[in-house]
Amino acid sequence: MIQNLDLKKLDQRDPAELAKLQSAVQDVGFLTVSNTGLDSDRIRQVIGAYRAFFHLPETEKNQVDMAATGSNRGWGASQSEQVDPEANPDLKEVFDCGYEVPAGNRYHDADLSVYAPNLWPDNPPEFRSTIQAYYSDACAVAMRVLRVIAAALGRDANSFDSGFDTPMALLRGNYYPQRPSWAGDRDFGIGAHTDYGCLTLLATDGTAGLEVFMPDQSWERVEAAPGTFVINFGEMLEFWTAGQVKATLHRVVGDAHERLSVPLFFNPSYDTNVAPPDSGETIRAGEHLTQRFNETYVHLQAAS
Numbered sequence: 001m002i003q004n005l006d007l008k009k010l011d012q013r014d015p016a017e018l019a020k021l022q023s024a025v026q027d028v029g030f031l032t033v034s035n036t037g038l039d040s041d042r043i044r045q046v047i048g049a050y051r052a053f054f055h056l057p058e059t060e061k062n063q064v065d066m067a068a069t070g071s072n073r074g075w076g077a078s079q080s081e082q083v084d085p086e087a088n089p090d091l092k093e094v095f096d097c098g099y100e101v102p103a104g105n106r107y108h109d110a111d112l113s114v115y116a117p118n119l120w121p122d123n124p125p126e127f128r129s130t131i132q133a134y135y136s137d138a139c140a141v142a143m144r145v146l147r148v149i150a151a152a153l154g155r156d157a158n159s160f161d162s163g164f165d166t167p168m169a170l171l172r173g174n175y176y177p178q179r180p181s182w183a184g185d186r187d188f189g190i191g192a193h194t195d196y197g198c199l200t201l202l203a204t205d206g207t208a209g210l211e212v213f214m215p216d217q218s219w220e221r222v223e224a225a226p227g228t229f230v231i232n233f234g235e236m237l238e239f240w241t242a243g244q245v246k247a248t249l250h251r252v253v254g255d256a257h258e259r260l261s262v263p264l265f266f267n268p269s270y271d272t273n274v275a276p277p278d279s280g281e282t283i284r285a286g287e288h289l290t291q292r293f294n295e296t297y298v299h300l301q302a303a304s
C-alpha cells in the first residue's frame, strides 16, 4: 500500500508519522505527502502554465527544442526520450529547466551539461516567472523531505544538506497527449524506469496514469490531486543509503485522457559522492546523472 504522510507532522518528528515514512522508503519506495505549504491553487497555476505551453503550435515549441542543443534544457518532442531500452521512445512531450548557477559558484564556468543554461519560450508570457518561482519553492520542499528521511533512518537530519549546495535539480513538465490509436505494447507515455537522482517530488493535474511496481510484482495506480505530491526515490539515494531507500520502477501507459505531471528531480551537486558510506568507492553524482541522460535522451544517445 502507498502511504499518505503529513509533512508538517514529519517536520515535528511525530513518531508514528516517522515510522510510516521509514517503511514507505524502505519497502515500497513511493509515498504521497500533503501539508507541504504548496497548495492546490499554486499547483493549478503551475500546471496551467505548462499546459498553455504544450498546447502551442509545434513551430513555437521548436524554438526551444533541446534537440538543437547538447543538453536537456527546453522542450523535448514526443519520442525524444527512451527511458526503457526494451520499449519504444516515450510518447510524452517534456519541458525541462534546471539550476541557474550564480556567478562566483565553483561550477559557474565548468561547462557541465547538467548545469546548462535554461531555455525559455516567449509564450505564455508568465511561463518563465511562474516556473522559476515554483522551481525554488519545490527545491525547498524536497530538501525538507530529505531531512525527515535522514531523521527517520536514524541519521543526523542535516546529513544530506552539504551534498546539495549546487543541486543539479531538474524541473520537468510532462505532457501526455491522448494515447494514439496506433500505439502498441512497446509504446508508453513513459516506459518503466527508475529515476536517476535522489528524490522526486511530483505534482499532477489529478488525472490517473502513474503506476508503481509493488513488492508483490503488481502495478499499483497512485493518484495525487493538486496540492498532494507523489514522492519517490532515485538510483543515487539507493546507493547513498546502501539500499535503505528504495528506487522503485514506475511507468505511465496513457489512455484517452490528456495528462500533465510536474516532477522535480532533486539531484545533488556534481561532485557529491553518492557511494555507500564506508564502501571506499566513489560514485560522483554528476557522472552518474550525465551517463543516465546520455542513455535516455535520444538526441544525446546519438551524440555520446
Ligand SMILES: O=C(O)CCC(=O)C(=O)O
Binding pocket: 172, 174, 190, 195, 202, 204, 209, 210, 250, 251, 252, 260, 261, 263
Ligand atoms: O507522469 C508521472 O506521473 C510520472 C513521470 C515520471 O516518472 C518521470 O518523469 O520520471
Ligand SMILES: [Fe+2]
Binding pocket: 193, 194, 195, 250
Ligand atoms: Fe520517473
